[in-house]
Amino acid sequence: MHCINHLKTSTASLVLLLLLFMLSTxxxxxxxxxxxxxxxxxxxxxxxxxxxxxxDSLGKTYKQKMYTDCIIDTTLYYxxxxxxxxxxxxxxxxxEIFPHNAQLRxxxxxxxxxxxxxxxxxxxxxxxxIQEEFDQSVxxxxxxGQFTCWSCHNSHYYKINARDRNQNLKQTIAYDNAIxxxxxxxxxxxxxxxxxxxxxVTKTHDWLPNQANxxxxxxxxxxxxxxxxxxxxxxxxxxxxxxxxxxxxxxxxNSRLKASLYKLxxxxxxxxxxxxxxxxxxxxxxxxxTVDLLGNLLxxxxxxxxxxxxxxxxxxxxxxxxxx
Amino acid sequence: xxxxxxxxxxxxxxxHITNALLFLTLIVTGFSMQYTSPENPLIPFEVSTTLHKIxxxxxxxxxxxxxxxxxxxxxGRHYKIxxxxxxxxxLKQVRYYAMGIFKGEPHPFPVNRERxxxxxxxxxxxxxxxxGFPVLSVxxxxxxxxxxxxxxxxxxxxxxxxxxxxxxxVMTMFMLIHVYFCTIGHTPVSNFKSxxxxxxDVEE
Numbered sequence: 001m002h003c004i005n006h007l008k009t010s011t012a013s014l015v016l017l018l019l020l021f022m023l024s025t026x027x028x029x030x031x032x033x034x035x036x037x038x039x040x041x042x043x044x045x046x047x048x049x050x051x052x053x054x055x056d057s058l059g060k061t062y063k064q065k066m067y068t069d070c071i072i073d074t075t076l077y078y079x080x081x082x083x084x085x086x087x088x089x090x091x092x093x094x095x096e097i098f099p100h101n102a103q104l105r106x107x108x109x110x111x112x113x114x115x116x117x118x119x120x121x122x123x124x125x126x127x128x129x130i131q132e133e134f135d136q137s138v139x140x141x142x143x144x145g146q147f148t149c150w151s152c153h154n155s156h157y158y159k160i161n162a163r164d165r166n167q168n169l170k171q172t173i174a175y176d177n178a179i180x181x182x183x184x185x186x187x188x189x190x191x192x193x194x195x196x197x198x199x200x201v202t203k204t205h206d207w208l209p210n211q212a213n214x215x216x217x218x219x220x221x222x223x224x225x226x227x228x229x230x231x232x233x234x235x236x237x238x239x240x241x242x243x244x245x246x247x248x249x250x251x252x253x254n255s256r257l258k259a260s261l262y263k264l265x266x267x268x269x270x271x272x273x274x275x276x277x278x279x280x281x282x283x284x285x286x287x288x289x290t291v292d293l294l295g296n297l298l299x300x301x302x303x304x305x306x307x308x309x310x311x312x313x314x315x316x317x318x319x320x321x322x323x324x
Numbered sequence: 325x326x327x328x329x330x331x332x333x334x335x336x337x338x339x340h341i342t343n344a345l346l347f348l349t350l351i352v353t354g355f356s357m358q359y360t361s362p363e364n365p366l367i368p369f370e371v372s373t374t375l376h377k378i379x380x381x382x383x384x385x386x387x388x389x390x391x392x393x394x395x396x397x398x399x400g401r402h403y404k405i406x407x408x409x410x411x412x413x414x415l416k417q418v419r420y421y422a423m424g425i426f427k428g429e430p431h432p433f434p435v436n437r438e439r440x441x442x443x444x445x446x447x448x449x450x451x452x453x454x455x456g457f458p459v460l461s462v463x464x465x466x467x468x469x470x471x472x473x474x475x476x477x478x479x480x481x482x483x484x485x486x487x488x489x490x491x492x493x494v495m496t497m498f499m500l501i502h503v504y505f506c507t508i509g510h511t512p513v514s515n516f517k518s519x520x521x522x523x524x525d526v527e528e
Contacts, residue, residue, distance in 0.1 A: 209373070210470060212471065213470045213471070246362055246369075247369040247370055247373070248360045248361060248362040248365060248368075248369040249362050251357075251360060251369055252360050252361050252362055252369075253359070253361070254361070254362075281467070281481040281482060281484075281485040283357055283358075283373070283467070283485075284357055284358065284359075284360045284369065286358060286489070287482075287485075287486075291486070291489070291490070295489065295490070295493040298493060298497060299493060299496055299497060299500070302497045302500050302501065303500060306500060306501065306504040309421075309504070310504065310507075312426055313425065313426065313508075316425075316426040316427070316428070
C-alpha cells in the first residue's frame, strides 16, 4: 500500500512538475523593479534549496536544507497572475526579521475575497458566487476552516486556466485535474485534511470505460461538481454519493458538459461543428446539427423512395395482371 | 422453365447471416448511442456501447473471413473491380429499376450460372465490401480503442468520428436498399430463400 501511495505521489509530482514547466515557459511579465527588490529580501533564501545563515552571537555560518513547501520558484512566481505582488502584501512584514518569530506560522493569510470581493474590475469572475458555492461544497462542509482557496489554487503560482483560451483544452484539463490530484493522489497532502489513507483514484474509477481517455478529456469536476449557471468553473464539489455515474448525463445531446467544460466555447461554429466542443469526440452528442440532419434526411428519403418504388410495383403489377 | 443453380456456398450463407445480424445490431445500437437520453434511452448507453463494441469487433473478424473466403474460393470473381465498359450496363440496370420494372419488361441482366449479380448490384457490393466496410471497421476500432491514436501520434479523434458517422449512414442506406431489392425476385421471398438454401432459381 505504501508503495502504491509512493508511486501515486511520484506520478502526481511528475504531472505537477510538467505543468509547472509548461507554465514556466510562458512569457515573462513585466515586474516592477521595486517589487523585485523588495521580494529579493525573502527570495534570497526562499528560492534556494539550501539556506546559509550566520549566527552573530556564535560567529558561525550554518547551512540548512529549506523545507520544500517554503521554496519559491521565482520563474513561476513572476509568470503567475499575482506576479506583481510583494511577499509582504500577503505575509506579515514581521517576516523581515530573521530568525522568524515562531508565532508567525499562525498568521491568517488573505483569501480571494479579501482582495477581490466587491471589486467591479473582477465582476466577471463572480468571486462572491465562488465563495457561496465553495461554502456549500463538500470540501468546506467537511474540512471547514482548514480548507481555503489556497488548498486548491497555489497561492504563488496561480494562473488563469479555464479563461485562457490560448492554451488547448488538454492543457486546461490537465491543469485542473492536477489540482484535485495534488491531494487525492498525494498521501501527504491528503492527510492535511483527512486522517486516513487516500483512496486509489484509478481503482475507485475502475467502472469507467476508457479510463485514461476520460481522465485526459474531462475534468474531475465534470462529474464531481454541481453544474453552475453563473460560474465558468463550478466550485460546489459534491459528496462522493452525488457524483455523476450515468454515462448518458454527458453522452447525450443535452450533455451536462455543455454547461461545464464546453461552456469554454472551444471552437467556432461551422458546418461540421456547431457545438463548441473543440476537438473532443463525445459519442451521443453529435457535433454538427447540419451533418446530423442531413444524415437522417438521407435515411428517411431512402426509406421513402423504397416505399414509393414498392407501391408503384404493386400498382403496376395489378394493372398488368388485370390487362392480361 | 426454371433451374436451380447453387450460387451460395455454406460459408457464404454463414458469413451473410452473421453479417446481417451483426450489422442490424450495429445500426440499432449506433442510433441508440447517437440519440441517447438519460431519461428515455432506446437502449441504456452502457448496454448500447458494449454491444456496439462487441458487434463491431466480431463483424470485423467476419469481414476477414469473407475476404479469405473470396480469396480461396472462386466467389471473388463476382467482386472483381472493373472500370472499362461498366457505365452503360449500370445505366441500363438503373433504367430498368426506374421504369422498365413497372412496365413488366424483362430483367436486362438476369441471374444465370455465371452471373450472380447485375451490374448495379456488383458496383454497390464492391463499394460496400471493399470501401464502406473496411473504412467503417477501421474508424470504429479507432473510436473503440482511442489509445491507438497515441501510438499513431494523432491527437484528434474527430476524423474517425466524422468518417464513422457518415459511412455508417451510407451503409445503413445500403442495408435498406439491399433488403428491399431482394424482394425483386421471382417472388418477393425467393431471394431470401436462396440465402437459406443456397440455390437460386434461374430461367433456362
